Structure formats: C-alpha cells, structure tokens
Amino acid sequence: MINLSDKILEETIIKRPNKSYKGTFGRITLIGGNKNFAGAIIMASSAAVYAGAGLVTTMTDKNNKTALNEALPEAMYADYKKITDNKALIQNADVIVIGPGLGTNESSEKILRNVLKLIGKNQKLIIDGSAITLIAKRKIKLPQAKIILTPHQMEWQRLSGIKIDEQNYTVNKKCQEKLNAIVVLKSHRTEIYTNDKCFKNTVGTPAQATGGMGDTLAGMIAGFIGQFKQTEQAVSAAIYMHSKIAEELSKNQYVVLPHQIINNIPYYMKKYQKK
Numbered sequence: 001m002i003n004l005s006d007k008i009l010e011e012t013i014i015k016r017p018n019k020s021y022k023g024t025f026g027r028i029t030l031i032g033g034n035k036n037f038a039g040a041i042i043m044a045s046s047a048a049v050y051a052g053a054g055l056v057t058t059m060t061d062k063n064n065k066t067a068l069n070e071a072l073p074e075a076m077y078a079d080y081k082k083i084t085d086n087k088a089l090i091q092n093a094d095v096i097v098i099g100p101g102l103g104t105n106e107s108s109e110k111i112l113r114n115v116l117k118l119i120g121k122n123q124k125l126i127i128d129g130s131a132i133t134l135i136a137k138r139k140i141k142l143p144q145a146k147i148i149l150t151p152h153q154m155e156w157q158r159l160s161g162i163k164i165d166e167q168n169y170t171v172n173k174k175c176q177e178k179l180n181a182i183v184v185l186k187s188h189r190t191e192i193y194t195n196d197k198c199f200k201n202t203v204g205t206p207a208q209a210t211g212g213m214g215d216t217l218a219g220m221i222a223g224f225i226g227q228f229k230q231t232e233q234a235v236s237a238a239i240y241m242h243s244k245i246a247e248e249l250s251k252n253q254y255v256v257l258p259h260q261i262i263n264n265i266p267y268y269m270k271k272y273q274k275k
C-alpha cells in the first residue's frame with residue numbers, strides 16, 4: 001500500500017497547454033439525481049466542472065432541470081429517462097459517471113441498464129452510490145470499459161459480499177482483480193485498489209462526514225480523469241485533494257460542506273500544479 005502525499009498532486013496537475021479548447025479537457029456525462037436526490041447529481045456535476053472538465057452534461061430527472069440550471073449554468077441538461085433518444089451523450093463522452101442519487105427502484109434500474117448497454121470499451125466509467133447497490137442487488141453484469149467503482153464500506157459489502165469488519169487488503173484486492181476495475185474503497189482513510197498498485201489516503205477529517213461528500217468526490221474524479229492522462233494517478237490525486245481541501249478548511253471550521261470543497265478546487269489545483 002503506497003501512502004499518498006502532496007507529491008501525487010504535483011505529479012498529476014500539469015500546466016494547461018496554450019493550444020487547447022474545451023474538448024481538450026474532457027467531455028463528461030453524469031447520470032443520476034432522481035426527484036428526491038437532485039442535490040447528489042448537482043454536487044457531482046459541479047465538482048466535475050470546478051475540477052476543470054471541458055464540457056459537462058447532466059442527465060437527470062426532469063424535475064431537477066431548473067435547480068441544475070440555477071446551481072450550475074455551465075452544465076447542459078438532458079432527461080435521464082430518454083437515454084435511448086440521446087445515445088450520443090453517452091457514446092461521445094470521454095468519462096461517464098453513473099449513480100449519485102440515482103435511486104434503486106425499477107425506473108433507476110432501467111436507466112442504469114440502458115446506460116451500461118451503450119458504454120464502449122475505451123470509455124472511462126465511474127460507478128457510484130445507487131448504481132453500485134443496483135449492480136450488487138440485481139446482479140447486473142459490468143460492461144467492458146475502464147471502470148472505476150467508488151463504494152463506501154456498505155456498498156462494498158453489497159458488491160463484494162465481504163462484511164465491513166472483514167474487509168482487509170487481501171480479500172479486497174482479490175475481489176478488485178475479479179471485477180477488473182479500479183476500486184476506490186471509501187472510509188475515513190480511503191484505499192484505492194488498481195491492477196498493479198494500491199494507495200492509501202493519508203489526509204481527511206471527520207469534519208467532512210456530510211451527505212454529498214462522496215457525490216462530490218465522484219465528480220472530482222471524473223474531472224481529473226477527463227484531463228490527466230494517467231488514470232490511476234488522476235484518481236488518486238482527486239481523492240487526495242478532496243480530503244486535503246477538507247482538512248485545510250477544518251482548521252477554521254467545525255464542519256466542511258461539499259459545496260465548500262467544490263468552490264476551493266480551482267484554487268488548490270493552481271496551488272499544487274506542476275512547477
């Protein structure tokens with residue numbers, strides 16, 4: 001297990017090339033946010049935009065359209081019940097995020113299945129929250145793609161069958177290999193399992209134990225892997241920076257909210273970019 005440090009940020013966050021445009025920095029499509037969980041997909045989408053994603057589309061419940069436009073005018077909207085009429089939004093994306101606030105009813109399952117059918121093998125797919133629970137409970141097969149799973153410990157228990165108090169490096173690694181995906185096992189000290197290396201987060205604070213913190217992380221990871229070439233490195237950098245911001249803010253705050261992390265991402269990216 002490799003302990004993460006500031007080095008991961010300096011190695012990952014490069015100076016933006018002058019010869020570039022929005023397409024250079026990643027087209028990201030996020031799917032989630034049922035009518036009760038608008039916040040989850042708005043936080044994930046905001047984190048992606050603030051982490052530098054070039055172009056963001058949010059596919060969500062139609063009741064969330066106004067809230068999304070008001071909170072994040074940078075994001076485009078599409079109805080997540082019309083995936084099959086909007087195949088290009090999935091097929092042309094560099095990174096797809098599915099799950100924040102998606103819910104686990106039949107309609108959520110249908111949306112998830114429709115998205116998974118469209119994923120290409122070279123696309124990066126982040127599977128979070130409800131999508132992990134659905135895959136576990138309905139035994140849905142993962143597509144061929146560059147997959148990143150971001151479970152908290154209970155979601156990992158549902159997916160892997162490993163009880164929370166029995167989760168350890170050896171059994172987690174074995175299951176990650178079987179899934180053939182990067183597994184971000186979230187806890188107060190998140191672990192990242194990849195095919196060749198494993199990393200452990202060394203920063204973070206109980207001040208960040210707030211609903212929406214994982215939704216924010218999923219969007220941040222999307223923003224990073226949409227821009228920075230080395231996927232494993234970019235995933236690790238996003239996780240480290242998410243907690244680093246929380247830890248810094250917690251010096252003056254009793255609690256740190258997801259939107260406060262989001263607002264700080266551009267400043268921290270500038271501060272830690274490759275010298």
Ligand SMILES: NC(=O)C1=CN([C@@H]2O[C@H](COP(=O)(O)OP(=O)(O)OC[C@H]3O[C@@H](n4cnc5c(N)ncnc54)[C@H](OP(=O)(O)O)[C@@H]3O)[C@@H](O)[C@H]2O)[C@@H](O)CC1
Binds near residue numbers: 102155
């Ligand atoms: N504003 C919004 O729109 C928000 C929307 N959200 C969306 O809601 C959806 C459901 O996600 P979820 O994580 O809230 O619920 P679920 O999957 O049932 O897991 C909770 C169960 O697991 C247990 N547990 C054990 N260990 C744990 C651990 N380390 N971390 C966390 N839980 C742990 C825990 O134990 P307990 O608390 O009972 O002790 C409980 O029994 C998802 O799509 C998400 O994106 C949220 O992000 C909130 C903000």
Ligand SMILES: Nc1ncnc2c1ncn2[C@@H]1O[C@H](COP(=O)(O)OP(=O)(O)O)[C@@H](O)[C@H]1O
Binds near residue numbers: 188189209212215
């Ligand atoms: N006590 C803690 N110390 C450090 N990080 C924490 C702590 N509690 C929660 N976190 C972080 O907050 C996030 C919680 O993710 P998750 O449970 O999926 O939240 P949500 O689904 O509500 O958005 C993870 O990134 C986790 O590492």
Ligand SMILES: [Mg+2]
Binds near residue numbers: 128129152214215
């Ligand atoms: Mg979550």
